[in-house]
Amino acid sequence: MSDVMKVYGPGDATAEVPTGTTAQDALKALGAIRGMVVAARVDGAMVDLDRVLEDGESVEPINADSDDGRFIIRHSTAHVMAQAVTDLWPGTNFGIGPPVENGFYYDFDPEVPFTEDDLKKIEGRMVQIVREDQPFVRVEVSTDEALAAFEGNPYKVEIITDGEAAADDPTAPAGDSGITIYRNDKPDGGHWQDLCRGPHVPTTKWIPAFTLQRVAGAYWRGSEKNKMLQRVYGTAWESKKALKAFLHQQEEARKRDHRKVGRDLDLFSFPEELGQGLAVWHPNGAIVRQEMEDYIRAEVRRRGYQPVYTPHIGKSTLWETSGHLDFYADGMYPPMEMDPSGDGAGTNYYPKPMNCPFHVLVYRSQQRSYRDLPLRLAELGTVYRYEKSGTVHGLMRARGFTQDDSHIFCTAEQVVAEARGCMEFALDVLRAFGFDTPSRIALSTRPAKAETVGTDEGWAHAEKALEQALEEIGLDYVVDEGEGAFYGPKIDVQVTDAIGRAWQLSTIQIDFNLPERFDLGYTTDTGESERPFMVHRALYGSLDRFFGVLTEHYNGAFPTWLAPTQAVVIPISDAHLHYAAEVEAYLNGTGRRATVDTSDETMGAKIRKHQANKVPYMLIVGEQEAADRTVAIRPRYGDQRKGVPLDDFAEELSLEVAEKRVGPQPE
Structure with a gap:
């Protein structure tokens, strides 16, 4: 065996290194370490820095300030948190502890529920562990060894026996044996360990900045049939500066929470009597919603879409044909049994979780020719999805919501033009609401072939x-390899709001599933029958969620x-009420x-009240304004003006509305 091997780095970099060199030392030899590197990517797979390389492998750094780097830091911090809990309360069983967007969590089964004071204790012990x-240390073990290591912890035993021994990090590669453990060696000779695929930072001291945030209840494995555990949430970042910036953003997010703003501005509410995840829209909110609806309806007509209306429920046979009862039943409300027959049995009807099958029925209602295509159908369709109680979040994740749903049926030759039209439409919609440039556009491609429907040719x-x-x-776009749906590839469009948060809004998707299941066809110019392509597109995504995003983006100060209310008229005294009413x-x-x-x-009180209500214009009227038929303008943004002719203000206001100006960027 040679004492030297060749490794490859980013770009065209190569280096000869001693056999047995680790990923970290190889990166140093390649000159590929810039800043804090927490792990490596070897031949595309994320690994620990102490992973020994083989001859000819390629290695790239994973920096702390990258998405993958933060993922690894957060995963490592989660382990430190679980160790701290078991150090403070020995014998406490724990479940899984994955990194999540902007943070991490771990599920615990303590004898007594955690308190806010307990979080401070846990965080204090975590600081000690980091120091x-x-x-x-990564260790590969057999099933018997894993069961012995976690004897007495029913949650770990269940994971091991179910063959999910790395369920706390399913996105990372497993070891050759199928089960890996990560162990933290303590100074006193003891250790803490958990089932995990990794990778992790080399030592706890590589965790730069973290804090614990809250504790909540969570059912084991997300099932309400299982025991309620205590879920502790935290966040971790590549630097104290990054952590501080995130916490500031979180504070801003709390101030802008659409549920709070919705109450303050009397936009909507979620009455307990109605049920979780179901909103009622108050007049103020309904006006904003109607403007959104009117805008999208006018735009779809202008772009050649045809409107349709469909019911809120459908027979079980529809959902069997569409496949929803096979792959989406958990997200559907239970059926309603109706139309009983002589033997007492009835037909099951389900509230619709999606509009797609109904639009397919419109297409299938008559024989279609190539001359009919593309056929663009559009609906503001309300759907109902049984989201688990722990995931419901105001308008952002509701159980009843309305989608600006459209389905385009076209030939293979028309797909590019239709996809382009949808994308241009999406950009126009986002611009109209103040999102000038998407922060991320992603093309998601075919998942594992065995998990998808459709032909190779169709997918390509x-x-x-x-x-x-x-x-x-x-x-500019990125390719998310393998992130498409089982029924087709898609484009997802993200925007960034006023405080830097990313929101995925518009989606354009191709569907091979429903045309096949409903046996859709059209007659070609040669008289043959062909299967149409079906393009889904939702540009708001969900009207309700889009409204929630707008509310937080503008902090309730909607564009005019x-x-x-676009203008409130404030008379200086009761003597001027008559002219105020005229205005x-x-x-x-x-x-x-x-x-x-x-x-x-x-x-003064009136002005403060309407400032708090975020009214775009306050018009002050008194003796002089009534005599001259003018108004004194106090705008939400900009300079105050006096003696403006009413006609001029009305014209200015109408022009601002017609041009859908968004005004200054939200603060």
Whole structure:
């Protein structure tokens, strides 16, 4: 065996290193370490820095400030948290502890529920563990060894016996034996360990910054049939500066929480009597929603879509044909038995979780020719999904919501043009609401072939069509390999809000499943029958969720064209109420939304109230304004103006609304 081997690094870098060199030492030899590197990627797989390389392998650094780097730091911090808990309360059983977006969690089964004071104790012990510089040691074990290591912990035993021994990190590679443990060696000679695939940072001292955030209840494995555990959440970052910035963003997010703003501005509510995840829209919120609906309806008509309306429920046979009862039953509400026959048996009807099968029925209602295509169907369709109680979150994740759903049926030759049209439409929609540039556009390709429907040729054509559409528009995008749905590839569009959070909104997706299941066809110009391509697209995604994102992005200070009240008229005294009413009537007559403040509050109190209500314009009227038929304008943004002719203000306001100006960027 040679004492030297060749390894490959980023770009064209190569290096000869001694046999047995670790990933970390190889990266040093390649000159590939810049900043803090927490792990490595060897031939595409994430590994620990102490992983020994083989001749000819390629190695790349995983920096702490990358998405994968933060993932690894958070996963390592989760282990430190679990060790701290078991150090403080010996014998406490624990479940899984994965990294999640912006943080991590671990599930515990303590004798007494954790308190806020307990979180401080846990965090204090974590600081000690980090200072102790405990190494993360990867060990491959057999099933019997794993069962022995976690004897007495029913959650780990269940995972091992179910063959899911690395369930706390399913995205990372497993060891050759199938089961790996990561062990933290303590200074006193003891150790803490958990089932895990890794990778991890080399030692606990490599964890730069973290904090614990909250504790909540969580059913084991997400099933309400299982025991309720205590889930402790935390966050970890590549530096104290990054942690501080995130915590500031979290504080801003709390202030902007759409549920809080919704209460403050009287937009919507979630009455307990109605049920979890179901909203009622108050007049203020309904006005904003109607503006959103009117906008999208006008746009789909302008772009050649045809409107449809479909029911809220459908027979079980529809959902059997579509496949939803096979692959989506857990997300559907239970059936309603109706139309009993003589033997007492009835037909099951389900509230619809998706609009797609109904649009398919519209297409299938008559024989279609190539001359009918593309056929673009559009609906603001309300759907119902039984989200688990722990995942429901205001309008962002509701059980009843409305989608701006459209389905396009077209030929193979038309797919590129239709995908491009959908993408251009999506960009126009986002711009109209103040999101000028998407922060991320992702093309998701075919998952593992065995898990998908459709032909190889169909998938290749669809992926190429989406790629070509993006390139024709000149958009930068990333490819998320294998992240498509089982029924087709897709494009997802993200935007970043005023405080830096990313939101996935618009989706364009090709479906091979429903055309096949419903045996859709069209007659070609040669008289043959062909299967149409089916393109899903939802540009708001969910109207409700989009509304929630807008509410938080603008912190309730909606652009004038969306604002529930666009102008409030404030008379200086009761003597000026008559002219204030004239101003109100005149503006409303031009299609604007104005109201008069007739309260007996002081002028200062009125102004503060309407500032808090985020009204775009306050119009102050007194003796002089009534005599001259003018208004004194106090705008939400910009300078105050006096003596503005009412006609001029009305024209300015109408132009601002017509152009859908979004005004200054939200703060």
